[in-house]
Amino acid sequence: EAGVAQSPRYKIIEKRQSVAFWCNPISGHATLYWYQQILGQGPKLLIQFQNNGVVDDSQLPKDRFSAERLKGVDSTLKIQPAKLEDSAVYLCASSQRQGISRWLYFGPGTRLTVT
Amino acid sequence: RKEVEQDPGPFNVPEGATVAFNCTYSNSASQSFFWYRQDCRKEPKLLMSVYSSGNEDGRFTAQLNRASQYISLLIRDSKLSDSATYLCVVIVSGGYNKLIFGAGTRLAVHP
Numbered sequence: 036e037a038g039v040a041q042s043p044r045y046k047i048i049e050k051r052q053s054v055a056f057w058c059n060p061i062s063g064h065a066t067l068y069w070y071q072q073i074l075g076q077g078p079k080l081l082i083q084f085q086n087n088g089v090v091d092d093s094q095l096p097k098d099r100f101s102a103e104r105l106k107g108v109d110s111t112l113k114i115q116p117a118k119l120e121d122s123a124v125y126l127c128a129s130s131q132r133q134g135i136s137r138w139l140y141f142g143p144g145t146r147l148t149v150t
Numbered sequence: 151r152k153e154v155e156q157d158p159g160p161f162n163v164p165e166g167a168t169v170a171f172n173c174t175y176s177n178s179a180s181q182s183f184f185w186y187r188q189d190c191r192k193e194p195k196l197l198m199s200v201y202s203s204g205n206e207d208g209r210f211t212a213q214l215n216r217a218s219q220y221i222s223l224l225i226r227d228s229k230l231s232d233s234a235t236y237l238c239v240v241i242v243s244g245g246y247n248k249l250i251f252g253a254g255t256r257l258a259v260h261p
Contacts, residue, residue, distance in 0.1 A: 068249075075158070077237055077251035078194065090246050126193055139249070141193035 037061065039142035041127050047148045053115040056145045060108070060129030067104055069112050070126040078126055084110065117149045151176055154240050154252035162258045167228045171255045173221040173238030182241035183214055185223050187234045188254065194237055228259045
C-alpha cells in the first residue's frame with residue numbers, strides 16, 4: 036500500500052515570498068491533516084479536512100496560510116507571504132476514520148527554510 | 151499551560167537500561183491516548199496505544215492514570231535503535247475528535 040506522498044521534500048525561500056506544498060493521502064482515507072512542526076516541538080495541527088470539508092482550522096494563520104482539498108483527495112497548503120517564523124517541517128497525515136490516531140499515517144514532510 | 155506536557159529530556163541511558171517517560175494532559179475530556187516515535191528528520195509513527203488497564207508490547211509498557219491525567223511509557227532493556235523522540239498524543243472528544251501532540255521526550259541510548 037502506498038503511503039502519504041508529499042512534495043517538495045525541501046524548500047528554501049526568502050521572507051515575503053510565497054510557497055505551496057502538496058499532499059496525496061493514502062487511497063480511501065477520508066480525513067487529511069496538515070501539521071506544522073517547529074524544531075524541538077511537537078506537531079501542531081494547522082487544518083483538518085473530512086473529505087473536502089474543513090473540520091478544524093482554528094490554528095491556521097489565515098492572514099497568510101490557506102489550504103484546500105477540492106476533490107476530497109489531494110491537498111495543497113500555501114503560505115503567502117512567508118515569515119521567518121514559518122521555518123518548520125510541514126507534515127501531512129491521513130486517516131481512514133476521523134480522529135482515530137491508531138490509523139493516522141504521516142507523510143515524510145516538507146522542510147521549509149525561510150531566510 | 152500546555153494541553154499535553156512532556157519532559158523534553160534528553161534521557162541519556164546505556165544499553166540494557168530501563169527508562170520511563172511521563173506525560174500529563176490538562177483536558178479531562180481526553181478520551182484516547184497514544185505514544186508515537188519520531189526518528190531524527192523523519193515523520194512520527196505510531197508506537198502503541200495506551201489503556202487504563204495498561205498494555206505491553208515486547209519491551210514497551212504503557213500506562214494511563216485517568217484520575218491524575220497522567221500517561222507513562224516504560225522501555226526495558228534499551229537498545230541503541232530505541233534512540234528517538236517519543237511523542238505523547240491525546241485525543242480530545244468534542245464535536246469532532248482532536249489530536250494533540252506533546253513536544254516529545256528525546257531518548258539517546260549509548261553503548
